[in-house]
Amino acid sequence: MFFWKLWSIANAKLFAGKVNNITVDKCTKFGIVFKDVVAAFEVVNCNGVEVQCQGTAPTISIDNTAGCQLYLNKESLGASITSAKSSEMNVLVPSDETDGDWVEHPLPQQYIHFFQDGQFTTSPVSHSGA
Amino acid sequence: MFFWKLWSIANAKLFAGKVNNITVDKCTKFGIVFKDVVAAFEVVNCNGVEVQCQGTAPTISIDNTAGCQLYLNKESLGASITSAKSSEMNVLVPSDETDGDWVEHPLPQQYIHFFQDGQFTTSPVSHSGA
Numbered sequence: 563m564f565f566w567k568l569w570s571i572a573n574a575k576l577f578a579g580k581v582n583n584i585t586v587d588k589c590t591k592f593g594i595v596f597k598d599v600v601a602a603f604e605v606v607n608c609n610g611v612e613v614q615c616q617g618t619a620p621t622i623s624i625d626n627t628a629g630c631q632l633y634l635n636k637e638s639l640g641a642s643i644t645s646a647k648s649s650e651m652n653v654l655v656p657s658d659e660t661d662g663d664w665v666e667h668p669l670p671q672q673y674i675h676f677f678q679d680g681q682f683t684t685s686p687v688s689h690s691g692a
Numbered sequence: 693m694f695f696w697k698l699w700s701i702a703n704a705k706l707f708a709g710k711v712n713n714i715t716v717d718k719c720t721k722f723g724i725v726f727k728d729v730v731a732a733f734e735v736v737n738c739n740g741v742e743v744q745c746q747g748t749a750p751t752i753s754i755d756n757t758a759g760c761q762l763y764l765n766k767e768s769l770g771a772s773i774t775s776a777k778s779s780e781m782n783v784l785v786p787s788d789e790t791d792g793d794w795v796e797h798p799l800p801q802q803y804i805h806f807f808q809d810g811q812f813t814t815s816p817v818s819h820s821g822a
Contacts, residue, residue: 628777634807639807640806640807641807642804642805642806643804643805643806643812644802644803644804644805644817645802645803645805646779646801646802646803647758647777647778647779647801648777649776649777653805653807653812655807658810667807667811667812669805669812669814670803670814671776671777672774672775672776673774673775673776673800673803673816674772674773674774675772675773675774675775675783675799676770676772676773677764677769677770677771677783677785677797680788681797682773682783682797682799684799684800684816686803686814687774
C-alpha cells in the first residue's frame with residue numbers, strides 16, 4: 563500500500579488491515595490506523611503524521627519527516643524503529659499500570675559527536691525533564 | 693558573522709580570522725575556512741558545504757543540512773559536534789601517523805530505537821565497512 567501526497571485526513575483516519583508493506587510519502591497532517599504489517603511500515607517526506615499500529619510491525623522507519631506520532635500496542639512494542647533526518651517524533655505505548663492510558667516517549671532528534679580514541683562516538687541529546 | 697543564501701563559492705573559499713560566532717545559513721556548495729571561533733560555528737539549511745577549522749571551535753552544530761565536509765585540526769578535535777535532521781556528514785581529522793593526511797570519519801545519519809525496560813534506547817546505524 564502506498565499513500566502519496568495526501569493532506570489533512572487526520573480526523574477521518576484511513577484504516578488498513580493486514581498488508582505486506584505500507585509507505586506514506588509526502589503526506590501532511592495524515593492519519594493511518596493499521597492492523598498488521600508483514601514487512602515494513604515507512605513514513606517518508608511527511609509533515610505531521612499520526613500512525614497507529616494495532617497488530618504487529620517488525621520494522622518502522624521514519625525518514626525526512628517533521629512530526630510523527632506513533633501509537634504502538636503491546637504486540638508491536640518490539641518493533642525496530644529507524645529514523646533519519648527527522649524531528650518531533652513521539653512514540654506512544656500503552657501503560658502497564660493504568661490500563662488504556664498512553665505513555666509518550668519522545669525519540670531523540672539531535673545527536674552529539676565527540677572524538678575519542680581515534681574515532682567519533684555518538685550519543686543522543688535528551689531534552690526531557692524526566 | 694552570518695552567511696546567508698550563498699551559492700557555489702566552494703572553489704574560492706571564504707576566510708574568516710578569529711570571530712565570536714559564525715553561522716552559515718541556506719548556502720549551497722559553499723566553502724569556508726576559519727581560524728578560531730570563540731562561541732559556536734553553525735551550519736543550518738545547507739546543501740554541500742565544506743568547512744575547515746584551523747584553530748579552535750568549542751561547539752559545531754549541523755542542522756537540516758545535506759552534505760557537510762568538516763575539516764578539523766588537532767586543536768579543534770575536542771569540539772562537541774551536534775547534528776540534527778542532517779545527512780552525509782563527514783569529519784576529516786589529521787592523521788597521527790602520516791603527517792598531513794586526512795582521515796575521514798562519517799557521522800551517523802540514521803538511528804535505531806528499541807523499546808527496552810519501559811523506555812527507548814537509541815543507537816546509531818553504522819554503514820561503514822571499517
